[in-house]
Amino acid sequence: MSETGLNYAVNVALDQLMTAIQNERIPDQSGRESGINYSLTSMGIRSVIRPTVTISFAEAGVTGSVQNLGASVHGNWGYSKKILFATLRDSGSFDVSVRGVSATVSIALGVDASGRPTVSLTSCNANVGSVDVDFHGGWSWLYNLVTRFLERPIGNKLTSLICSTLDGAVNTQLPDQLKSLKVRIPIEDLVELDYRLVSPPVFSDNEFITSYKGEFFWAGQNTEAPFLPSVIPSVPASKMVTLVLSDYVTNTLGYVIERYGTQFTSYIMTKQDLPEDSRDFLEISGVPDVPDGSLEFHMRLTDAPRLQTTPGIASGILAGQIGLKVRQTNGSLFDVLLINMKLTVKLTVDLAGNKVVGIVSSIDFAKNVTGAASSMIPSQALDQLITMALDEFIIPKLNDIGAKGFDIPTVSGVTFSSADISIEQGYIAISTDLSYSP
Numbered sequence: 001m002s003e004t005g006l007n008y009a010v011n012v013a014l015d016q017l018m019t020a021i022q023n024e025r026i027p028d029q030s031g032r033e034s035g036i037n038y039s040l041t042s043m044g045i046r047s048v049i050r051p052t053v054t055i056s057f058a059e060a061g062v063t064g065s066v067q068n069l070g071a072s073v074h075g076n077w078g079y080s081k082k083i084l085f086a087t088l089r090d091s092g093s094f095d096v097s098v099r100g101v102s103a104t105v106s107i108a109l110g111v112d113a114s115g116r117p118t119v120s121l122t123s124c125n126a127n128v129g130s131v132d133v134d135f136h137g138g139w140s141w142l143y144n145l146v147t148r149f150l151e152r153p154i155g156n157k158l159t160s161l162i163c164s165t166l167d168g169a170v171n172t173q174l175p176d177q178l179k180s181l182k183v184r185i186p187i188e189d190l191v192e193l194d195y196r197l198v199s200p201p202v203f204s205d206n207e208f209i210t211s212y213k214g215e216f217f218w219a220g221q222n223t224e225a226p227f228l229p230s231v232i233p234s235v236p237a238s239k240m241v242t243l244v245l246s247d248y249v250t251n252t253l254g255y256v257i258e259r260y261g262t263q264f265t266s267y268i269m270t271k272q273d274l275p276e277d278s279r280d281f282l283e284i285s286g287v288p289d290v291p292d293g294s295l296e297f298h299m300r301l302t303d304a305p306r307l308q309t310t311p312g313i314a315s316g317i318l319a320g321q322i323g324l325k326v327r328q329t330n331g332s333l334f335d336v337l338l339i340n341m342k343l344t345v346k347l348t349v350d351l352a353g354n355k356v357v358g359i360v361s362s363i364d365f366a367k368n369v370t371g372a373a374s375s376m377i378p379s380q381a382l383d384q385l386i387t388m389a390l391d392e393f394i395i396p397k398l399n400d401i402g403a404k405g406f407d408i409p410t411v412s413g414v415t416f417s418s419a420d421i422s423i424e425q426g427y428i429a430i431s432t433d434l435s436y437s438p
Helices: 003-021 148-179 247-260 276-282 379-404
Strands: 029-033 036-049 052-057 061-083 086-111 117-127 130-136 184-187 191-194 215-218 241-246 266-269 293-301 306-310 313-327 333-352 355-370 414-424 427-436
Touching: 003 036, 003 052, 003 427, 086 148, 117 148, 130 148, 191 247, 215 247, 241 247, 247 306, 276 293, 276 379, 293 333, 306 414, 313 379, 333 379, 333 414, 333 427, 355 379
Parallel strands: none
Antiparallel strands: 029 036, 036 061, 052 061, 061 086, 086 117, 086 130, 184 191, 191 215, 241 427, 266 293, 293 313, 306 313, 313 333, 333 355, 414 427
16 A cells, blocks of 8 residues: 555545544533532534644554644533532533644554554654633633633643553554454355465555465365465555455465365256257267267366466466267267366456456367267367357356456445556556545
8 A cells, every 4th residue: 555545544534533523422521529519511522623644654654643633612511519508509611622733653563473463552742732711601700710720731631641542542442453353254155265464564665565365265174275375576556555466366266166166166068058049059960879869068177277367468277077978868878078178268357346357358278089989070060069168158157257256355435446457477466546435
């Protein structure tokens, strides 16, 4: 993420916070102090001055600066004090205005042994520019003569309260929440994506980089893929956010599907899978030593499907077998051919909203044919059969999967804008700006 992207995210969050706290009610306060019973009721924030917030990157984290925050609070006051046989009472309303609040904080970011992020507040400096207190009603004219003696202590208290509150939030509350952060995402109750951090974030002058495991596991399994990810070179952050997806991620998905997802690795294609006007193409008769009937393609993967990216090109590699069989009129099957296939599927990768999608642009195949009828069916006729199966069934199925794509995790309301996709050696990079609409 670039410094521009982080500042955009922070300022969007600040806008939401400003809207949320406008007219926010403050809980009533009451108590007894030095023999005086007091109450502060019906308190609410009347106005908020939006501060200027900037974020910059440091060696091991971020530094945030907040300037010129202000707010005004209105409420009711009342007190009573017993003096001998009489009780002194008074009540009215008050207005408190705070202006010129500023703070500079530094936060270190890291990673724990479980791959979850860690945060710690390493420094905090705060200042309150001015505090104005005005009482109304009762003996307020008298109290207002001494408010100047209250305003400085209130400002000092607020100054220390800012940093103590941040310290509790960043060093205690947030770490407790991060300890329960899920580092595996279940998908369709079949597989899980492990996205734990594998190293601490790396910071430079204008960007920070986070690296994730990015490996798929079959649900309930922890068997690592029998191959390692390749090293991804540094990709400059040309826009607010740059996402880099290595071949390793999709190839681990192919590995677990081929190993555990047997329901996805085989399929029998019959004439019922074809458009009605193409079904007669699979009817066969008059072939020597082959009974009449309807051709079926008994397909199965023999190796894990994998993605291979080279500059400008994304290819899916599939290896499998097609058992060409004839379904006879009596329902029995006759084995005609066994075709060992290798498909190279060229893909066009694009971004649809916040989703990466793909469409098949071309398919090349290589085949090796064995079986009793391998010498009886001309190679050209067999290529026509395979091409028909690809065009009428396999490519549409692949395009259906590609159109569903996969969603890039984002915060609700955040969309990508002016996105660019770059296909490189071993990875796909998506550079995008962000826009937010609640």
